[in-house]
Amino acid sequence: MASINEEKSESMSRQFVSFGLGDNVYGLDILMTESIERMSNITRVPKASKYVLGVINVRGDIIPVISLRNRLGIGEAKYSEDSRIIITSFDGFRVGVLVDRVINVFTAPERDIQSGEAIFQNGLNEHVSGIINQESGHVLILDLARVLDLGGSA
Amino acid sequence: MDSNTYITLFIEEAKEHIQILNDNLLKLETANENNEPLNEVFRAAHTLKGMAGTLGFEKITNIAHAMENVLDDIRNHKMEITGPTIDILLECTDAMEALVQDILELGGEGPRDIKKLLSKLNQSGDSFTNNASSRLDPGVLKLDEYQSNIINAGIHQGLIPYWVEITLRPTCLLKAARAYIVFQTLEKFGEIIKTLPQVQDIEEERFEDTFGMLLLTQEEETAIRRRLDLISELQSIKIDKLPYGLEGEGNAGSTDLSEATDSIRESTTVKQRIPQDRTRIQTRSIRVDTEKLDNLMNLVSELITIKNTLVDITEESTDPSIKESMEYLARITNGLHDAVTKVRMVPIEMVFSRFPRVVRDLSKNTKKEIVLDIVGAETEIDRTIIDEIGDPLIHLLRNAVDHGIETPDQRIKVGKDPVGRIELKAHHDGNNVVIIVEDDGHGINLKKIVNKALQKGLISDESVDNLEVQDIINLMFHPGFSTAGSISNISGRGVGMDVVKTKVESMGGTIDVTTQEGMGSRFTIRLPLTLSIIQALLVEVVGEIYAIPLNSIQEILDISVFMIKKFESQETIQYNGRLLPLVRLDEVLDANTTRKQQAQNMKVVVVKKGDRQFALSIGNLIGQQDIVIKTLGKYLSSIKMISGATILGDGRVALILDINHLI
Incomplete structure (x- = not known):
């Protein structure tokens, strides 16, 4: 991946949705996001993974919602006025991701994206595929496939 | 319509015709007397040939053509319907089906070899190769009085009536243009009294490879032939002198004439018959992409959901006009739902x-x-x-x-x-x-x-x-x-x-x-009957609402806790003189079981799992409702006990329990 990124880096850039979770700022490739929803009633689904909060109704579609806090081991799901559910769509899967707050949408050239492997020791953080150094701070790019535990890499 | 649309249409229709072939060939095998199956088969083969020909699917065209020939022989009693013949014809049908599948998957006919099949067919109908235009059906080339008079007058003047029959090469692309050249050539010799099929049909290419003209001329046959030989793409030229009697009012000559023209008639009459049949059947139905229907069904489902929402909101209202409107809305949405469901039914x-x-x-x-x-x-x-x-x-x-x-x-x-x-x-x-x-x-x-x-x-x-x-x-x-x-x-x-x-x-x-x-x-x-909307019982289990499909419920019981008998760790209740295991839904669903003090009475539904029954304790009964089934999506597909979800009137989601996978 890294070498390909470098080759194409001159012209390519990607867009991300950035959001806050605990003390960190994370980013999600905008191509994998469908919409951002406010909190609504979540219906619990029995026998689902611990980090699956349940399902919600998004304009007539039933969408599972996971708590990113639980998933990344930052603690239990927290609900506040700022809480948002980012509806992601990836490889036929549509899943809502509950985050503490959504910050903005930003564009970053490929060359500014540092591979996650370069920073974390041996897969220490399997959910982060890269890091971008923004003026306001660092943004951790989420590896959605890994976060959703779909196998493979996004 | 782009060519893709045509191909999609072709595939759909080809499948229908192949089905007709299959059905009627089987009927042929059993009912020799009845001509209808034979005609059906003929029509289907003929239509297939035409459709495939238009789109340039040669192999299908060839097979259908060869089938037609054999069928024609059968129809004219030149051949018996035998088991082996039907077998070969069915084989052809299979081959065409496979070719259609190829077209669907590969976009073309694929490398399938049909030579063997064709030669098999030819052997079975060995007479067909050179008899294509030698059949007899009296009264086909009926000349009207005017035409007969012209011919009679011509004969008096020493002119000779010829029946000229031209068969174009199958590869000929611009058949109408080729026919036009033939006309031009013949008209130099004399007068064309009649054509088969009619001139207009020839001009619009509504003919097979063969067409015929009645030419009145003073030239010799050889001279005409020599000129026609110069025209390219003609497969065969037949020129027959008509034994037209002077006394004939058209009837006398018709026997001989028609002998030469049967094959042409065949193709034209069949062509005319098909549109008639089709209009009769099809004017009342249209083809709709199932995707559009699915979309319509989704919209109706949405409508039912929002209707349920409105019913909830307006429940408290005492305004009679609101109540009335709501009832009306409910009736319409139900009617619409029924109608759409019916449309999806085949x-x-x-x-x-x-x-x-x-x-x-x-x-x-x-x-x-x-x-x-x-x-x-x-x-x-x-x-x-x-x-x-x-x-x-x-x-x-x-x-x-x-x-x-x-x-x-x-x-x-x-x-x-x-x-x-x-x-x-x-x-x-x-x-x-x-x-x-x-x-x-x-x-x-x-x-x-x-x-x-x-x-x-x-x-x-x-x-x-x-x-x-x-x-x-x-x-x-x-x-x-x-x-x-x-x-x-x-x-x-x-x-x-x-x-x-x-x-x-x-x-x-x-x-x-x-x-x-x-x-x-x-x-x-x-x-x-339908997979998208079912009747379900809505129940509340510790504050959560679940839907149980009504068809898995046998009975709803009110029981007192004293009726529960415990054997080892299994709770049971008596039902119709037998013991049924009691399953507590809140436990199965890992619901928040900080159980309030046990009520004296509880509601239980008797459900069927395969041929076993068990009792399911539920919390509160909410009621029976038509629910729209929505999938939970790929992400949660591993959770077997939930078969889907539905959206309640207030927009919340209720999960649908799959009784078969509950325990």
């Missing part, structure tokens, strides 16, 4: 129609004589189910032929009709469709099943004695169970009855088997 014939062919082939392979009786093919069922039910039914039919029906010898020995009978029946029963596959074979050999199950370690030696008939039959549905002693190419394809059962259950249906030694077996499949 006769089960769509699946059934291919079975006579399947059974015929199977019976040939197994050397068994079998009649397939189809009853209730007009029964309508949801489109989505149609797509799914075919394979399970084929499997059951295969089983019936392979394991059920005995060989003719065996049947005679036990005093049965040597011809075995398989009945395939469908009918509506309330909100269900019932499909029955029944054979009059030797029934399921229960001992064999037990032995097999022992062999495979599905049951233990000790338990054998306790097995009831139903238990043994259920073993058949066990994954990996196949009763065929040796794997035959008919039923032993590694697909077991368990696949049938799984498939049926995945559609919310059930399958039951009854069998009687020596008398036969009956498989009964029950399916919901």
